Ligand code: SF4
């Protein structure tokens with residue numbers, strides 16, 4: 001895939017993290033790095049694969065249909081299975097645990113912010129509904145799946 005890259009830079013022109021990220025992600029150079037890593041010249045830095053938004057805008061513009069986001073997903077997967085999921089792992093675990101605990105992936109905004117926006121102060125799910133939701137997470141296997149994911153990322157899962 002990367003071998004077909006013309007280095008035309010159209011992807012960079014549209015890529016949000018290339019334009020705004022402070023981590024130094026640059027999609028055109030990323031494509032070049034994938035090619036170089038294939039030839040053993042330069043490895044792709046792990047930090048970079050977590051900067052892509054997976055918006056697929058670069059694919060729409062690329063004259064050779066080079067699918068960078070799919071490459072990113074594959075690199076993320078292999079990286080995570082090797083126990084290198086970085087900050088993304090912390091965030092994912094936080095979201096999944098919030099889901100299991102409160103029935104929502106993000107925590108509830110601070111009370112003073114909610115007041116400022118004229119929102120009800122306590123938007124928590126009623127106890128009864130939350131218990132039913134938790135039971136569903138248990139019987140559907142979601143809870144077990146979360147534990148498996150955590151174990152994989154910690155590097156101690158027997159299925160690896
Ligand atoms: S738009 Fe496609 S061909 Fe052009 S630099 Fe990006 S990946 Fe390479």
Ligand code: SF4
Pocket residue numbers: 011014015016017018027051052053054055056057058059068069
């Ligand atoms: S899919 Fe990733 S690399 Fe492509 S434009 Fe979106 S953020 Fe940039």
